[in-house]
Amino acid sequence: MQKIIDSIKSDFRTEIGNNDPKQIKLRKLSGDLYNLLNQGKLFELDSKQKKKQKENQVKLEADITILAKEIEEIKNNVIYKSAFEWRFEFPEVLNNNGEFEGFDAIIGNPPYIGEKGHKEVFRIIRQGNLSNFYQRKMDIFYFFFHLGLQLLKENGKLAYITTNYYLTSDGGENLRTDFKIVLP
DSSP states (O other): OHHHHHHHHHHOOOOOOTTSHHHHHHHHHHHHHHHHHHOOOSSOOOHHHHHHHHHHHHHHHHHHHHHHHHHHHHHTTGGGTTOOOHHHHOGGGBOTTSOBOOEEEEEEOOOOOBSTTOHHHHHHHHHSTTGGGOOSSOBTHHHHHHHHHHHEEEEEEEEEOOOSGGGTOGGGHHHHHHHHHHOO
């Protein structure tokens, strides 16, 4: 069974569509480089213009190399090299129909990142599948609590290393409500 799982995992590959912004940018940069190198000139370039053209060529080639590498890393799932697919690693959390039942226990040490000074991170969260938990003046570890509660089986155990700040903070109100619902 482990050989089958390893085979499936090794066959995962991410495809980037032609309309992906990285692909579009790569095509534009490649076109700009092609035009720069193959554009016919009516007049001979002076040394200053040649120097500027060479600088543009070097910059375009560097940008193309970096972007092509990023695209290749995405296609080869390099960012997921050390990650694992929990459905493969923990098949016991699924029932016989492949539906998620939950974990018996979740143990963790969530990151503590306040919203102040990290607006971009919280903007992404507000647009994601945890957006209904968002309140102003939050810490990102509140989302870990919510997610942990969602992933637990009924009567499962959740243990996080945390402060007690959420017990009194304005941003912890939704979390305290969830605790009241989950914990009788």
